[in-house]
Amino acid sequence: MEAPVAAAIQVSGLEKRFGAVVAVAGLSFAVAPGEIFGLVGPDGAGKTTTMRMLASVMRPDVGSIVIDGIDVLASPEQAKQHISYMPQRFGLYDDLTVEENIRFYADLFEVPRTVWQSRAAAMLDAADMTPFRKRLAGQLSGGMKQKLGLTCSLVHTPRVLLLDEPTTGVDPLSRREFWQILYSLRSEGVAMLISTAYLDEAERCDRVAMLHDGAMMYCDTPAKLKEQMPGVMLEVVTDDPRRAHDVVLGLSGVRGALLVGNGIHVHVDRRDCCAQIAVALQAEGIAATDIDAVEPTIEDLFVALLEQKKTGASK
Amino acid sequence: MFERIFHLLVKEFLELKRDKSARFRLLIPPIIQMVLFGYAATFEVFNVATVVLDQDQTQESRALVADFVHSSRFKLVAVAKDRRQVQDAVESSTAQLGIVVPPGFAELLRKGQSAPLQVLVDGTNSNTALIALGYAGQISGNFGQGYAQDLAQRTGRALGHPLVSVNLQERYWYNPNLNSRWFFVPGVVGTLTLITIVNLTAFAIVREREVGTLEQILVTPIRPIEFIIGKTLPFFLIGLLEVSIVAAVGMIWFQVPFKGNPLVLLLGTCLFLISVLAIGLLISTLCKTQQQAFASNFFVLNPMFILSGFSFPISSMPAVLQWFTYIDPLRYFLVIIRSTYLKGVGLDILWPQMTALAILGMGLYTLAVLRFHKSLD
Ligand SMILES: Nc1ncnc2c1ncn2[C@@H]1O[C@H](COP(=O)(O)OP(=O)(O)O)[C@@H](O)[C@H]1O
Ligand SMILES: [Mg+2]
Numbered sequence: 001m002e003a004p005v006a007a008a009i010q011v012s013g014l015e016k017r018f019g020a021v022v023a024v025a026g027l028s029f030a031v032a033p034g035e036i037f038g039l040v041g042p043d044g045a046g047k048t049t050t051m052r053m054l055a056s057v058m059r060p061d062v063g064s065i066v067i068d069g070i071d072v073l074a075s076p077e078q079a080k081q082h083i084s085y086m087p088q089r090f091g092l093y094d095d096l097t098v099e100e101n102i103r104f105y106a107d108l109f110e111v112p113r114t115v116w117q118s119r120a121a122a123m124l125d126a127a128d129m130t131p132f133r134k135r136l137a138g139q140l141s142g143g144m145k146q147k148l149g150l151t152c153s154l155v156h157t158p159r160v161l162l163l164d165e166p167t168t169g170v171d172p173l174s175r176r177e178f179w180q181i182l183y184s185l186r187s188e189g190v191a192m193l194i195s196t197a198y199l200d201e202a203e204r205c206d207r208v209a210m211l212h213d214g215a216m217m218y219c220d221t222p223a224k225l226k227e228q229m230p231g232v233m234l235e236v237v238t239d240d241p242r243r244a245h246d247v248v249l250g251l252s253g254v255r256g257a258l259l260v261g262n263g264i265h266v267h268v269d270r271r272d273c274c275a276q277i278a279v280a281l282q283a284e285g286i287a288a289t290d291i292d293a294v295e296p297t298i299e300d301l302f303v304a305l306l307e308q309k310k311t312g313a314s315k
Numbered sequence: 316m317f318e319r320i321f322h323l324l325v326k327e328f329l330e331l332k333r334d335k336s337a338r339f340r341l342l343i344p345p346i347i348q349m350v351l352f353g354y355a356a357t358f359e360v361f362n363v364a365t366v367v368l369d370q371d372q373t374q375e376s377r378a379l380v381a382d383f384v385h386s387s388r389f390k391l392v393a394v395a396k397d398r399r400q401v402q403d404a405v406e407s408s409t410a411q412l413g414i415v416v417p418p419g420f421a422e423l424l425r426k427g428q429s430a431p432l433q434v435l436v437d438g439t440n441s442n443t444a445l446i447a448l449g450y451a452g453q454i455s456g457n458f459g460q461g462y463a464q465d466l467a468q469r470t471g472r473a474l475g476h477p478l479v480s481v482n483l484q485e486r487y488w489y490n491p492n493l494n495s496r497w498f499f500v501p502g503v504v505g506t507l508t509l510i511t512i513v514n515l516t517a518f519a520i521v522r523e524r525e526v527g528t529l530e531q532i533l534v535t536p537i538r539p540i541e542f543i544i545g546k547t548l549p550f551f552l553i554g555l556l557e558v559s560i561v562a563a564v565g566m567i568w569f570q571v572p573f574k575g576n577p578l579v580l581l582l583g584t585c586l587f588l589i590s591v592l593a594i595g596l597l598i599s600t601l602c603k604t605q606q607q608a609f610a611s612n613f614f615v616l617n618p619m620f621i622l623s624g625f626s627f628p629i630s631s632m633p634a635v636l637q638w639f640t641y642i643d644p645l646r647y648f649l650v651i652i653r654s655t656y657l658k659g660v661g662l663d664i665l666w667p668q669m670t671a672l673a674i675l676g677m678g679l680y681t682l683a684v685l686r687f688h689k690s691l692d
Contacts, residue, residue, distance in 0.1 A: 055534045080536045091531025095333040096326065107322040108535040136333070 007066075008033045008160050008191030009054065014063035016049050016214075023049040024060070025214035031191045033159070036182060038205030038222075039195040040298050046214035047195035048088055051164045054193065055085035068159045081109070084158035086149045088165050088195075094138025098129065101137050102152055109156035116155045123151045126184075127177055143174025150181060161185065163194040167201060179204060199298040210302060218305060226296075229304040231255055232271050233296040237263040238281070238288045247284050248277055256307050258300060263288075265300050319537050323545025327519075331549070341515075345507045345557060349564045352503040363388060363447040366410035368395040373421035379432070379458050383414060388450040405435045412436055412447050424462055427470075429480050500565040501656040502625050505648045507561055508584075509591055509619065512554045514612055516595025520546055521608040524599070539688055547592040554588045555581075574659030582662075583651035586669060589676030590644035596683035619643050644679075647672045 007030035014027040024046040031037040039047045052058040056076035065072040072079040092101045106116035124130045127147040167175045209219040255267040281288045384391045395401045401413040413435035423430040523529040602608040623645035647668040654660045
């Protein structure tokens with residue numbers, strides 16, 4: 001997919017170091033109005049740092065950021081009028097009610113009372129939160145907190161929305177509602193940059209960029225990204241994942257393996273590698289309670305692509 | 316700009332209203348501390364370094380000096396040969412108190428007339444000195460009484476007036492009763508304000524940083540300076556309220572009189588609060604967590620307290636430490652609050668302290684704002 005012409009977000013050569021750590025290393029991308037652009041990558045890939053620089057709470061060492069035609073580095077105050085940023089950590093006031101939080105942010109953006117009131121009412125309604133208007137933000141569930149965060153971020157009708165892992169730890173229902181709101185914003189032409197740790201969520205984006213060590217590995221539509229990873233993902237549940245990991249890596253048809261919470265994820269060519277793995281593990285005396293195909297996680301995809309990139313480079 | 320600051324103010328007070336423990340923290344500890352300090356402030360003083368000059372050299376004069384030396388309150392550190400030596404000893408802080416028995420002392424006593432005893436005190440706002448002075452009065456008073464009784468027995472003549480009068484060279488014409496509580500209570504007001512407001516300010520800002528609300532608020536068009544003003548202004552107002560309350564407790568409970576112009580004290584308090592807020596703000600820029608802030612407060616507030624002259628006279632500090640006292644806002648505020656309370660002096664006398672506080676406040680606040688900008692990255 002081509003980079004859009006009149007981009008809402010235009011980032012080029014972005015770099016940020018913290019001492020010896022290179023958090024963001026020469027990042028360039030563009031997001032069109034009405035596009036949902038996903039940033040995926042493991043912890044420490046530089047997603048949050050990128051978002052912070054775009055939101056102009058942090059200055060990059062090198063590079064340029066243009067948002068809606070405004071040079072963010074030259075005139076951050078002006079750019080902020082058009083940007084909204086939801087930090088990874090809930091940033092609203094626990095001791096204020098839902099309504100007071102919304103009102104506070106509307107006031108800071110100098111949104112006229114009638115405008116924000118009708119807007120907030122509609123959004124709370126869409127998020128199923130109208131009954132909780134008087135509740136203190138600190139007493140909301142994780143999902144509701146995020147929806148409130150989004151509502152506060154949107155009271156001033158931004159052109160660009162930056163969302164840093166907005167649905168991490170949020171229940172599925174709230175997540176669905178959350179995405180409903182994002183889709184309706186897309187139809188209003190709002191450009192969105194969203195970082196996520198979930199592959200199913202990355203799939204909802206129009207385009208996805210995979211970050212690794214602050215640099216972009218891939219940037220494409222989710223479908224094309226998944227095509228990059230042929231084969232099937234198997235989950236092996238076992239008490240001894242470390243040994244199992246070493247055993248399966250020696251088998252033919254196994255492309256890679258990854259330690260996960262309760263066992264290992266094995267990336268194989270075909271579904272029927274199952275039997276082969278079961279036999280091999282049994283021969284080594286490793287008890288595997290379950291072996292089944294699963295949806296690849298973002299981490300699986302990431303590891304597969306990284307692996308492919310390495311072998312591709314060495315060829 | 317002012318609207319955004321106002322909205323921030325409203326938010327602060329809303330949060331404060333919700334936070335029941337904050338209201339408690341704001342009011343109760345300072346009042347308790349005030350009362351405790353007020354009572355604890357009546358120190359007993361022993362072994363005050365004393366230099367003696369006996370120009371009379373009579374039986375009476377020696378008896379009086381012996382009374383001093385044998386009292387546990389005073390410790391003879393030098394016997395002077397002339398007035399110059401007494402003065403030098405007191406000024407160099409070798410002695411805190413100088414006692415001079417002038418020539419003709421005994422002669423006056425024998426005639427039944429009032430005989431003067433001159434006392435020099437280390438001319439600083441030292442609580443110890445004041446109390447020592449009280450003891451000096453007591454000892455010479457007792458001596459005079461005893462002598463008068465002897466005289467009455469020998470001559471059959473009763474005297475209607477005290478025989479020995481203590482003449483102060485370094486005059487404490489305020490606090491004539493040498494009431495140490497009067498001396499302490501105004502100082503406690505200043506010290507408590509410093510501690511409470513620095514803590515509140517530092518914690519409030521570090522908390523926003525720690526909890527993550529700072530990051531969220533900084534993506535709004537609010538400027539850092541607006542945030543800082545909006546965040547410190549509530550504590551400025553709370554500081555004024557706190558000074559009033561603690562001062563009221565001091566005046567009502569301990570009946571310390573207020574002689575000066577309240578407006579002069581108000582001006583001094585405002586200037587003082589600017590420095591105090593800036594210190595809290597500075598601490599907050601250096602700390603990422605409330606725990607760090609707690610430790611920093613301790614390390615900053617303790618030296619400020621010690622260097623302020625609250626209990627240890629600045630003039631007896633080593634020269635290097637004396638220089639440090641010049642950047643301690645509490646030093647100036649203590650002078651302002653004690654002088655307005657006890658002496659009733661005005662701006663004509665206090666302008667150097669006011670100017671120093673103003674300069675210090677501006678400097679610290681500017682530094683804090685600059686540091687705040689840097690700490691955002
Ligand atoms: N304020 C900071 N100071 C020092 N290092 C930082 C800071 N913020 C991020 N980093 C480092 O930069 C790298 C990228 O971090 P981050 O952007 O938070 O990644 P992500 O959001 O993808 O998990 C990490 O190695 C992290 O430790
Ligand atoms: Mg992150």
